[in-house]
Amino acid sequence: TLRHIFVRGTYRYPNLHRRLDVPKDAQVFMTEDGSNYRKPVPQLRARSESLQIQRLADRDPARVNEIIDHGRMSGQAVSLPPSAWTIDDILGPNVTDKETVLSFAQIAADAYVLDPGEGDWEDVGGGFNYTEDFGWEADGLRGHIFADTENKTIVIGLKGTSPAVFDGSETTSNDKINDNLFFSCCCAQGGQYLWKQVCDCKTSAFTCNSTCLVKSLKEKNRYYYAAQDLYHNVTALYPDADVWVAGHSLGGAVSSLLALTYGLPCVTFEAPAEAMAASRLGLPVPPGYNLGYHQERAMTGGYHFGQTADPIFMGTCNGAYSGCTLAGYAMESVCHTGLVCIYDTVQDNGWRVGLGNHRIKSVIHEVIQKYDSPPKCEAYSDCVDCFNWEFFESHNNTSTTSSSSSTSTTKTRTTTCKTPGWWGCLDETTTSTTSTSTNTTTSSSTCKTPGWFGC
Numbered sequence: 175t176l177r178h179i180f181v182r183g184t185y186r187y188p189n190l191h192r193r194l195d196v197p198k199d200a201q202v203f204m205t206e207d208g209s210n211y212r213k214p215v216p217q218l219r220a221r222s223e224s225l226q227i228q229r230l231a232d233r234d235p236a237r238v239n240e241i242i243d244h245g246r247m248s249g250q251a252v253s254l255p256p257s258a259w260t261i262d263d264i265l266g267p268n269v270t271d272k273e274t275v276l277s278f279a280q281i282a283a284d285a286y287v288l289d290p291g292e293g294d295w296e297d298v299g300g301g302f303n304y305t306e307d308f309g310w311e312a313d314g315l316r317g318h319i320f321a322d323t324e325n326k327t328i329v330i331g332l333k334g335t336s337p338a339v340f341d342g343s344e345t346t347s348n349d350k351i352n353d354n355l356f357f358s359c360c361c362a363q364g365g366q367y368l369w370k371q372v373c374d375c376k377t378s379a380f381t382c383n384s385t386c387l388v389k390s391l392k393e394k395n396r397y398y399y400a401a402q403d404l405y406h407n408v409t410a411l412y413p414d415a416d417v418w419v420a421g422h423s424l425g426g427a428v429s430s431l432l433a434l435t436y437g438l439p440c441v442t443f444e445a446p447a448e449a450m451a452a453s454r455l456g457l458p459v460p461p462g463y464n465l466g467y468h469q470e471r472a473m474t475g476g477y478h479f480g481q482t483a484d485p486i487f488m489g490t491c492n493g494a495y496s497g498c499t500l501a502g503y504a505m506e507s508v509c510h511t512g513l514v515c516i517y518d519t520v521q522d523n524g525w526r527v528g529l530g531n532h533r534i535k536s537v538i539h540e541v542i543q544k545y546d547s548p549p550k551c552e553a554y555s556d557c558v559d560c561f562n563w564e565f566f567e568s569h570n571n572t573s574t575t576s577s578s579s580s581t582s583t584t585k586t587r588t589t590t591c592k593t594p595g596w597w598g599c600l601d602e603t604t605t606s607t608t609s610t611s612t613n614t615t616t617s618s619s620t621c622k623t624p625g626w627f628g629c
Contacts, residue, residue, distance in 0.1 A: 254460075
């Protein structure tokens with residue numbers, strides 16, 4: 175059942191963090207895709223199963239933040255020893271069960287609302303009064319907190335603000351900024367003319383300064399850091415509970431990044447591929463995997479549901495005339511982390527690829543409910559993002575220059591013989607000394623911070 179709703183500001187209200195406690199007898203309704211139609215929230219049921227997750231042994235928020243901050247500042251993840259990791263047997267969602275998958279999709283749905291007067295918003299931090307400021311509820315990241323009857327399992331459903339690709343120009347560009355930082359090769363540069371460029375890190379054709387790129391990603395008001403704050407508040411309320419996360423679209427990608435950080439089971443729907451974003455944030459990987467290649471990891475506990483008719487999920491929404499491009503989005507990433515669970519609606523039902531298939535309403539009613547069972551979840555560890563781009567680091571390089579000179583002396587005949595004799599010239603021999611100076615200059619560069627794609 176729905177227990178709490180959190181709102182964490184990102185752009186317009188960066189200090190906003192509010193919580194609404196849902197009364198036990200409150201009437202809770204669900205809306206879909208921004209429609210005015212409301213319907214009561216159905217009883218949500220989820221079956222669990224045992225699974226293994228490889229995660230950090232020390233997941234204290236302060237320790238995790240230290241690791242992530244190092245990755246943010248250096249531009250690459252910390253290489254941790256095997257002792258820093260553990261493989262835990264925990265309970266997670268049973269994604270082979272149709273009812274469980276459907277419940278998670280409904281948790282990831284667009285919005286949950288209460289009747290007017292049901293519950294009061296409480297400021298979690300900051301002490302700011304936003305009650306009279308119209309529009310604050312539309313800003314930032316919203317988290318719907320569900321719990322079982324015994325508070326042993328908590329599910330966080332994360333939702334970002336509505337994407338402008340559907341809602342038009344009247345919406346904010348917050349999602350567009352995040353999407354083009356996370357899911358494009360180089361801040362939406364070097365691609366389609368209509369893509370909204372969100373940094374200036376491309377140095378030449380298909381060459382990107384990854385130091386510049388990471389700097390653009392590390393601002394604290396981005397969705398990932400808002401999700402961390404929200405998660406910390408939920409675990410403070412339920413310190414002994416198992417936490418699962420879910421989300422749709424951008425909310426699904428952020429859910430996965432949060433789950434990778436703290437080692438949580440995660441179920442997403444139609445989420446854009448987020449392995450590239452995880453590497454740019456500096457999230458660590460266990461020993462035996464290449465730094466920055468989270469798509470190679472096993473035992474993450476992440477499941478990404480999607481369909482072949484959704485170009486955002488499939489990583490194909492980047493053509494010159496695609497809906498994403500026309501709205502300014504640069505969706506170039508193709509690699510998910512964890513396991514990918516694909517409904518082949520194109521082959522099975524003859525669907526045409528289109529953005530309308532990305533909506534959660536379509537996912538619930540036309541896909542999950544129509545199929546007899548969920549698809550098989552598989553790993554795509556050999557996937558490669560931005561294969562035709564070259565990335566380089568540009569910080570902490572030093573150049574040294576050395577010069578050396580050498581002098582040589584030779585003797586040469588400098589006059590013409592005026593008195594030749596039997597045994598040679600009878601003139602006095604005169605010599606002159608000529609000094610030849612040769613300067614040689616050599617330069618060498620020492621890389622102090624090697625990166626994934628060079629110095």
